[in-house]
Amino acid sequence: MSLENGAVSVEEGYAYWTGLPGHIRFDIGKFRQQFGELNRWHLHALPETEYPAALRAYLGDDGLAGTGISLYRAFGGLGTHELTAQVTRSASDALFGGGGRPTYLLHLLNFWQLTRSAYMQIGVTGLYGTNPDSSLRTRVGGLDFRMTWRPPARALYREWTLRAELYALRKEYGGAGATHLGWYAGTTYKLGQRWIAGARYDYVEDPLSTLITRQITPSLTLWESEWVELRAQYTWAKSAGRAATGQLALQAVWAIGPHKHETY
Template sequence: MNKAAAMLLGAATWMGVAQAQELPAPAPAPAPVSDAAKAQEERIRKLEEEVQALKAQGATKPEPVQLGGAGGAAAKALNPDISLNGDFLGAMGRNEVRPVPGLEMHEAELGIQSVIDPYSRGDVFLSFSDGGVSVEEAFVTLTALPGEFVAKIGKMRADFGKVNTTHNHALAWTDRPLVTENLMGGEDGIDDMGISVSRILPAPGDLFLEATGQVFRGESEGLFKASRKNDLSYVGHLRGYEDLTENTNLELGYSYAQGHNELGHDFLTKLSGVDFSLRWKPLRRSIYNSLLWRSEFIWSRRDQLLGPQRAFGWYSSLDYRMDQRWTVGARFDWSERATASNQLDRGASALLTYWMSEFSQVRGQYRFTRYDGRQDASELRLQLIFVMGAHGAHPF
């Protein structure tokens, strides 16, 4: 090897040593992961997944529970609405034809109402009075029938006119009109075991039209009497409702009823009636001002031993709510008697009602009646009404 080659070899050797000194030392090999560490990592991963799932559920709104249109009642886990209505009466004056006690618990009505399932609801009303306890109404309403029909099965007030369907505590007066006493069998009217089927009918414009057909057992005290099992009574009702203006609406109705009377299977009593209600209530002003004018006209044809007996009667009432507390009203009565010829009763009433709240009211009614054109009765009747619990709305 010559001198130049030796010098080149030495330089190369010196540069390699220098580069080797500048390179970092290799990292040590990682230690193997133990099985216990792997299991711990897997548990942490699963916990993180569960936390994310819970957060996602909390962000999603739960679906509202609905039970056949029960609305807020669904949250009560099917507990029924229970209410108690009190109706206490006092009377001063003289009435020798139809006297009433000076003080009486006219009625305490216990109401139990609830949705049964998505297809039906139940209503039970028990009446407590000085005369004892009775079932005023107890029926099941089937709301999901084919063809948009609605059916009721049980004991119920017949859908005849307006007064017959109204419970005592919901009346605008302390009593019922003379036409109810003379032609409809008294305070209970047509109230019997039966089946009712109704349907909303197609109608032009904004007209609401409803037809109802009912079949009853044929037992309504003072009006219908079933001598045989097939002596049924029948009721039909057609009503129409329409808004005339934003503040005014009109309701018209026609009713028909037929059943056997106490003289036997071959003797029928037939009733027909027309009712109208005109309501005014300004929606954009005071919420308490309102006016209701209501009238009913009833014709009776009753088979008797000497031939059919015909009678006619009507009432007309006007009620004006002045403000939150006070309501004034008047009613006129005119009615013949169903079982006697040429006997006519007439009367007039003036009323004043003080609303302590929407759940209690005090009413005074002065009533003058002339029975059969000869016997006069002049009375001042006082009434206290209160409502406890959740009581469903009455028919409008």
């Protein structure tokens, strides 16, 4: 549930069943969709105060969510692999023009345990939807990468993560359209039990104006307690033909109880 501008809305509400034939998990309801890695996370669980610029530009300010069904299956062989297929009625007017038609998403995640202290994962995502009323066809592709080093004996005090995602958006009207690219690369390093330093670089081509924007965002996070997280971050942004801007943000997060989409 969320409360914004005096209105209450459901961020996620779904039921799921595990242990179905074929070792399939089945979800039905409203959920954040499995596009890459960070889109699935709720805002409070992100390593920065907001989603990456390309994710917001292509999937919406709040990311991609929809009401529908999801099928999930994990399997082995040269690592661990997870396949997710989703059919939803997306709430994204920017992507699909508010047509209310079914949208289709497929995500494959590949996971490898490199050593006792390190693992790597690489994923690929495809999203497709239409709006016959405006002859709109939307395709979004994505690649996601993550590597994490966490020594078991020092896991409370040391952890380093490198992650990146690439997005490709193509919207066609009457069979014609352009492809826009955006990506980010970010890293976080645990300085101690309570302090985390991070930095992220963003690149995005605006799908409407084709304007290219670059951002650099360093951040410092303090876990004041198990339930309270404090963060300071600075964002430097530069768009082609415009003056650079800077923004300082301070964030406080209170979270009590289990949260499925925390970092892991």
